[in-house]
Amino acid sequence: MIVRDRPSGLRLFLTMRGSILSRIWKSLLVTTVLAIVVTLTGGVLMHHKITLTTIPFTLMGLPLAIFLGFRNNSAYDRYWEGRKLWGELVLRSRNFSRQCLSLVGPVPPGKVDGVGVDIDVRARMIHRAIAFAHALRHQLRDSDSTAELKSLLTADEWQRLAKASHKPHFLMERMGEDLRHCLNDGRIDTVLTASIDATLSAMVAAGAACERIKNTPIPFSYTLLLHRTAYLYCFLLPFGLVDSLGFMTPFVVGIVAYTFFGLDALGDEIEEPFGVSANDLPLEAICRVIEINLRESLAEENVPRPFAPVDYQLT
Amino acid sequence: MIVRDRPSGLRLFLTMRGSILSRIWKSLLVTTVLAIVVTLTGGVLMHHKITLTTIPFTLMGLPLAIFLGFRNNSAYDRYWEGRKLWGELVLRSRNFSRQCLSLVGPVPPGKVDGVGVDIDVRARMIHRAIAFAHALRHQLRDSDSTAELKSLLTADEWQRLAKASHKPHFLMERMGEDLRHCLNDGRIDTVLTASIDATLSAMVAAGAACERIKNTPIPFSYTLLLHRTAYLYCFLLPFGLVDSLGFMTPFVVGIVAYTFFGLDALGDEIEEPFGVSANDLPLEAICRVIEINLRESLAEENVPRPFAPVDYQLT
Amino acid sequence: MIVRDRPSGLRLFLTMRGSILSRIWKSLLVTTVLAIVVTLTGGVLMHHKITLTTIPFTLMGLPLAIFLGFRNNSAYDRYWEGRKLWGELVLRSRNFSRQCLSLVGPVPPGKVDGVGVDIDVRARMIHRAIAFAHALRHQLRDSDSTAELKSLLTADEWQRLAKASHKPHFLMERMGEDLRHCLNDGRIDTVLTASIDATLSAMVAAGAACERIKNTPIPFSYTLLLHRTAYLYCFLLPFGLVDSLGFMTPFVVGIVAYTFFGLDALGDEIEEPFGVSANDLPLEAICRVIEINLRESLAEENVPRPFAPVDYQLT
Amino acid sequence: MIVRDRPSGLRLFLTMRGSILSRIWKSLLVTTVLAIVVTLTGGVLMHHKITLTTIPFTLMGLPLAIFLGFRNNSAYDRYWEGRKLWGELVLRSRNFSRQCLSLVGPVPPGKVDGVGVDIDVRARMIHRAIAFAHALRHQLRDSDSTAELKSLLTADEWQRLAKASHKPHFLMERMGEDLRHCLNDGRIDTVLTASIDATLSAMVAAGAACERIKNTPIPFSYTLLLHRTAYLYCFLLPFGLVDSLGFMTPFVVGIVAYTFFGLDALGDEIEEPFGVSANDLPLEAICRVIEINLRESLAEENVPRPFAPVDYQLT
Amino acid sequence: MIVRDRPSGLRLFLTMRGSILSRIWKSLLVTTVLAIVVTLTGGVLMHHKITLTTIPFTLMGLPLAIFLGFRNNSAYDRYWEGRKLWGELVLRSRNFSRQCLSLVGPVPPGKVDGVGVDIDVRARMIHRAIAFAHALRHQLRDSDSTAELKSLLTADEWQRLAKASHKPHFLMERMGEDLRHCLNDGRIDTVLTASIDATLSAMVAAGAACERIKNTPIPFSYTLLLHRTAYLYCFLLPFGLVDSLGFMTPFVVGIVAYTFFGLDALGDEIEEPFGVSANDLPLEAICRVIEINLRESLAEENVPRPFAPVDYQLT
Structure with missing residues (x-):
């Protein structure tokens, strides 16, 4: 368990101790690089313009919100019950x-x-x-x-x-x-x-x-379905954003992916609260x-x- | 109960053991084929252009989110109580x-x-x-x-x-x-x-x-109302998307249907946690x-x- | 209590036993007829074009989601506690x-x-x-x-x-x-x-x-406020949709009203779980x-x- | 506690007994009058056109939904616990x-x-x-x-x-x-x-x-923050709607304000369930x-x- | 604990006792000043027009809603359990x-x-x-x-x-x-x-x-992830709004930031309910x-x- 006051000011963004970043940097890097590539090619993949708008993400947002909210709550419930x-x-x-x-x-x-x-x-x-x-x-x-x-x-x-x-x-x-x-x-x-x-x-x-x-972990099929949805969402996101956001696309995709992957990884960590990782119980x-x-x-x-x-x- | 670590990388998408796909592939296939047909005909059904935009799906998303969130929570509660x-x-x-x-x-x-x-x-x-x-x-x-x-x-x-x-x-x-x-x-x-x-x-x-x-299952009328709404949503979705997404329509419909049907099938499985299917209690x-x-x-x-x-x- | 497996395929939509349709068909009929009239007149009421777009429904969706979600959960909680x-x-x-x-x-x-x-x-x-x-x-x-x-x-x-x-x-x-x-x-x-x-x-x-x-029913004022909001929403909906959806308006209004009224009627039924109607406790x-x-x-x-x-x- | 069946048909909208309207009519009147004024001036305040679109309301909707949902649930929990x-x-x-x-x-x-x-x-x-x-x-x-x-x-x-x-x-x-x-x-x-x-x-x-x-009431700061947000939302709403809805603006603002203020006032009433007002415990x-x-x-x-x-x- | 009736009318907005404003005025000031600067420069940062539309904020709204809702509930649960x-x-x-x-x-x-x-x-x-x-x-x-x-x-x-x-x-x-x-x-x-x-x-x-x-505080990584997301959201918001809202941008950003930071600071205060600050337990x-x-x-x-x-x- 991490025992410290909330950092303020700029340190809020620079603190690495207790940050979930160390667990998700790989997925985050892959997603951001993909977003950069998509931005540079303008969303054209093998001579085909991928015609994704933001609509699919609004639609997918609904089950994703249910998944992430559910997982978040059930993981914390396990932590707190422990x-x-x-x-x-x-x-x-x-x-x-x-x-x-x-x-x-x-x-x-x-x-x-x-x-x-x-x-x-x-x-x-x-x-x-x-x-x-x-x-x-x-x-x-x-x-x-x-x-x-x-x-x-x-x-x-x-x-x-x-x-x-x-x-x-x-x-x-x-x-x-x-x-x-x-x-x-x-x-x-x-x-x-x-x-x-x-x-x-x-x-x-x-x-x-x-x-x-x-x-008794959270049922495996849940976790699988959640991960697949979250990854698909983030991998497809640059195609949906590139036309309206242009060069800001990788930046926005990076932030969105950070929150999604971070929420997910945090759930992974505290759903088994008896381990020895940073956020586990002392x-x-x-x-x-x-x-x-x-x-x-x-x-x-x-x-x-x-x-x-x-x-x-x-x- | 499935006991395994979360697969990483590409295997995340290829794992079939514990995936809910085996239960929903029929509905998913029907929906995707329908989406392909709609895409090829450009949303014209019997010489009438079906003028659905994405608006109905935003409106229907509200009760659907309530249904799916409710079902998800109540099914998991039954599982966890068991x-x-x-x-x-x-x-x-x-x-x-x-x-x-x-x-x-x-x-x-x-x-x-x-x-x-x-x-x-x-x-x-x-x-x-x-x-x-x-x-x-x-x-x-x-x-x-x-x-x-x-x-x-x-x-x-x-x-x-x-x-x-x-x-x-x-x-x-x-x-x-x-x-x-x-x-x-x-x-x-x-x-x-x-x-x-x-x-x-x-x-x-x-x-x-x-x-x-x-x-005591979840009241039958709930399940019926939820299924009808989810199926109607997915069957109508291609008509709403085809004008803006073009050839990507079946792909997006497939993903959305996968998450909705998957969430629903998962609920079916764990709401009766004492059986012998993959996600039931050991x-x-x-x-x-x-x-x-x-x-x-x-x-x-x-x-x-x-x-x-x-x-x-x-x- | 209804004890049956979930119907599959086409029967899902034809099953009447356990469907909430028998309780709400009157309201549903009134709403749909209204939607047809609005569609035929193009949203003109007494020589005034009613300038509703979909915006009010997005705004009203927020309290409505809170109401319906709350009612759904509290009705089911009563059922399950019973x-x-x-x-x-x-x-x-x-x-x-x-x-x-x-x-x-x-x-x-x-x-x-x-x-x-x-x-x-x-x-x-x-x-x-x-x-x-x-x-x-x-x-x-x-x-x-x-x-x-x-x-x-x-x-x-x-x-x-x-x-x-x-x-x-x-x-x-x-x-x-x-x-x-x-x-x-x-x-x-x-x-x-x-x-x-x-x-x-x-x-x-x-x-x-x-x-x-x-x-002790759910406080009457809740129910009243919820019903008024849901009915106003559905009655006004055709005016908001007719410009963009055209002849599909009554169909979409019908579906949306079916889910809203259905969710509401289902809550009515199971919030008093000791009766003898179809979804009550055996x-x-x-x-x-x-x-x-x-x-x-x-x-x-x-x-x-x-x-x-x-x-x-x-x- | 009010003990009566749900009114049906037109009486649903005319019932005053148990309606929350008697508690909120002042705020509702102020808001509606403001909306009428804004509609008549076309959103121009002191020679400045207030350029509010519906975007701010979508953004503010998020914290507002959290506030209202939280308040609704915690007030009802108090009522039901009582x-x-x-x-x-x-x-x-x-x-x-x-x-x-x-x-x-x-x-x-x-x-x-x-x-x-x-x-x-x-x-x-x-x-x-x-x-x-x-x-x-x-x-x-x-x-x-x-x-x-x-x-x-x-x-x-x-x-x-x-x-x-x-x-x-x-x-x-x-x-x-x-x-x-x-x-x-x-x-x-x-x-x-x-x-x-x-x-x-x-x-x-x-x-x-x-x-x-x-x-022990719900913490005062919560209530204060919630009220301020809800009032600001409703007072600003006409500026955001007037361009797209025209003369329907006061009507829509009135409905939205009715649901927000109603939900809030209802919470006020039942969060202290031992009083003698209409919805309190008998x-x-x-x-x-x-x-x-x-x-x-x-x-x-x-x-x-x-x-x-x-x-x-x-x- | 603050014991007072809810102020009505204008006093609702002028009350400082119990308002969370005293805790968040610094962050609020920084955000609003930033919004003013962005408005004056028209969203141009170092000769580059920052092409943010409102889309990223809709996408980021989803995890943010989960975070804020979760934090709000868990903080209040701790308060109420205390x-x-x-x-x-x-x-x-x-x-x-x-x-x-x-x-x-x-x-x-x-x-x-x-x-x-x-x-x-x-x-x-x-x-x-x-x-x-x-x-x-x-x-x-x-x-x-x-x-x-x-x-x-x-x-x-x-x-x-x-x-x-x-x-x-x-x-x-x-x-x-x-x-x-x-x-x-x-x-x-x-x-x-x-x-x-x-x-x-x-x-x-x-x-x-x-x-x-x-x-046992709420896991530090949660708090960190939530703060980062909320701050990023508010700091980027002016770039997304300036094109459509013009001179109203700082005003809207200020209101949104007030609700987000306020909700967050309130959580900070009541999640440790045994202290001596205004909203703590008596x-x-x-x-x-x-x-x-x-x-x-x-x-x-x-x-x-x-x-x-x-x-x-x-x-």
Whole structure:
């Protein structure tokens, strides 16, 4: 995600960071060169004057507007839904840590902690919630979660995790087991268990919805139909403009193509919001927020610092 | 669902897989041939020059834009809602297995498992949840669920299922009975029973919403009015263009008809997202994900592998 | 609701079933006749040439597009929300029957069934849920519910129902009493009572939302403003077209008026989706689905068959 | 709210009840007179021919369409959300009365009713729910609630209510106290208390959301920008049309201004849906529905009759 | 937020308070001066006549309409969601105070208040809820919360709060602890604890969603692409208009630029609705409402008065 104020004045046109230009310059160049050629030949192609006026472009503009508007909205909806889901994860993690600390009681006298380890089961659950966020991020980005998860889990558990096909689901089931331990030990009754279980379910829901966005692109036929229409439009445009605009034709075609291709490329980028390109969601920074909140709840010492943008960008 | 990257360069125009062209080539051919005829005769029909200018198309463009935009949005909304519902089923199944394993206790000493079979009732509930997903898919696709369900149920239960008019509802009631057994056996109290019951209700909700989408198309009169307008528009278009565009008329009519008919056919395809055509939802792959997650939760051996796209397509 | 595939080829234009033409033919005829008169007189009205060009129609097109698009969307939203609410009723009824059968225990030994009748209270509750759906439908359609409800209730109860001003509310309160009986008899504890009560509340919610749609039309001033604009547009259109289109004027005016009046009439029809006209929701078929599901849950003998479309239509 | 069928034929244009004309006739008159003056002078202002063609209006049409479309949608959304909230209040009130009557048990033997009055606490809670609806309506309409609330409350309570700054909140807290009494008296356990409390919370939510709509208009700068653009558009329009339309100019300007100002005025009216103007929500009728339902639940004698529209209008 | 009625007549054009003009006058001036220069030179730039007609602006209008419409809607959605979230906070606070006072019982005989302070724990929880709203506001506005929070908390707690990196989260955890104390003291059972905990979770959810809006702007590339297109459009416009409009060109360019830049600047302002500029949300007034409601619930003496608009503005 790019974090910067809107540039003003001339810099508005010179800013390259965050500009979509770097993705579309090839198509733009081809279109503009074509427009120059058409302008120089006066729209004559193989001894035939191509009699296109601006009428076809008005007619084609109608489906194109529907396509581009639709794509724009659906891509942004996916982006924003992805952001909402991670916001949901942040708040559910906060609720989870509050619930663990206030609803789970101390170990009853005469009993040892059911999990048989020296760390309190409440802290372990909260650590696993941090691990859940990291594991989900790595799954969405197809990246390697080893380094981050190792420090949050015991060596034994980490080895079991490495074998699981769906890491967040594995961690979630471990949290379910922890809850069971607390219930067996009499540290919580079934009513409050149900409350915490509902929080776990909500975290699963957020994770599964992220997977849905990742795994289900906008139907391919849509994208294909849109691209074909947009490209045809821009390639034919110089023939329609050359008679009335003359030497200004390549300039106008370039601007129109810039907006069309730019809108399209922007849609491509944000419709899959969990990647690492410039406009994608800063999942790393969000996971860090979760980690900070939850470690502070446990009054831990080694609380990391929030990420700051590097070159205006958060990843 | 088609899973592939967007083709670039010339291949963008040559790709047939996933193109809507295969569905609309007949209408497109008729329209283009008509345009050629009109071009050759100069717009004269039975000794009468048809005096259409582009004005009627501008006027008709207004309701057409409303129709196509509406249809496009409502068809995609149905598609995306269908996808969300199956995502919901995935996450509810995960929650269900976690809840079964962590909230249902072991058989109390001195009691035998209430269901009187050798499989644990928790495993049976989870198997039935897998069966629920498969049964729902087969119901939505009007296909035969025998093969898949047989392996998940006992022979006796499977025979009863075969007689039920609504298979997912039947399976759901069996899960309700299982829950009752656990409650009677004292393996779970009523509070946690209510939690699991709520998860079952959410699975019923997802299933019923899928049926709603399947059984309620966009009102027929809409579709009829839209088709008539779109076809009239394209059939009349050559008369309006021939005077200004000359020999380019069939080409322009072809492009315009391609986008209109394509948008319309695409709507037809995705408005019923549970079928097996190219752009429909990959229900089989999603059911497989559910099966993998739930079998892994039970630490079973015979976990199937996820589906991979065949010829870029998941079904 | 009309259930049929989209007609293809020439039949697309000849289909009358489900066409909106039967509702708008009068307005359409008046407009077309007017257009013919204007064409014959060349746009001269009482010795004055009406100097309308197409410009006013472009200007008026803007608010008209906003009106028609808005009306189209809001009418469909009402239709689709109505359908969702009945889908909700289907699923809540299924959940209700599952909950009644799995969460309510048998009559405890040494107690007689608290309701003092020979039918089990669980069956009675489920019968009342079926009656609730029927009563809601009849209330929404202002039709007589006597016949259907009589067979589902005891004679005594049916007489009390006949006096109630709000029949679904009356039935719901009886279900609440049944639940109380179960609670008093110790067949269910308060936790599971709360679960079933929540299901009842959800059924009330669906019913009340249907009433909201029925009782609150789109604000009258909107409709009035829209109609006036659409009619003025179509009546003035021939004056604007006659100079450029000549004898084609009535034809073009006819098409444009067909789409405008059609879109408008379609909105009229589906904005009140609970009626019995061609495009309204098939409430009878949905109620039948509920009845089948619930009677099958009770393993009853006299399960009715689902409705099949008559002349492509479900009511 | 205006309740009437759509007028047909000539009456469509003559209906004044519900027409927005009464709100905009001044602006409309000014615009039309201006258009007549411009027509008579041929667009010459102080010896300068104002060379406006229709081009500026096409260009200005774009932002204007965005403004009017946005305003139209957001105003209607507010209207419809307001209606939903009152529908929510209706259903929550019904649920509340059902829950009070079925979940709260009788006074246990050996205890007197904790509230120490002769009316049962359940009836008192339901009366307070009726009062809540009335108080909310009066608060939203800034009207005096004395008359209606006096008959529903004891003299003592009514006096305390009169001093509270937020009457619905005061009543809600009294209902909370009633619930506490029931809990203390052992007439209900904590589980069912939580259910009823959740219903109270939902009623608070509906009320607070109504306040939100009332207190937060569409941002003033929007409205200002929209009005300025619409007025400038209509005042300049005659200069742009006079050359091509001649004596028809005032007529066309009048129609265009009617749709623009009408759409705008309609937005003004329904964006604050809780008032008492013609298109506002019939809060009084809705409150009456609540009162009827709840009094019938209590089997009271003095059940009022539903409101009928007066001169097609419900308030 | 600006609270005033719409000005009528001439004042509509003279009002500066709330007008967006103060933000865009620089760009507007540059554009208009450029238009004057172009008009004076007749569109000749360095001895070359720039042959732009209005065609490019029609073509560019399409993507521009998509951009501006999208931006307008998404900015307003953010604004309205922000408002909804604060409405949510208001109602949850009201529910929280009602629940604290009606669901938490008195200190049981023979026990002292577990928190060991002289203020009742219920009052302390409600004070903390007030502090939560203030802390959230200060966090969203990056302002200093010292003054307001000091009076609501004990000196000791205030010092701990000052060190916390996330103040609302810290306060929420303290409320969780309070709830735990009540539970330990037997003043509330686990069922009602779960109800109050759910209210706390909803408050956390509202707060986290506000942070999401604050921290995630509309993707920068969108804004950049939109600004570039809008500026290019307005800078080129005089060349396209000068031939047909003559000396009216600067006037028309000025109006068009005013609407485009105004729409854009308005989006800039309300897309981050938690600031203190003229059209932002009146968070201070909303916090005051919460404080008044909650202090009145506690029957406190020092209830502050609601804020009144200063110079038509609430902050």
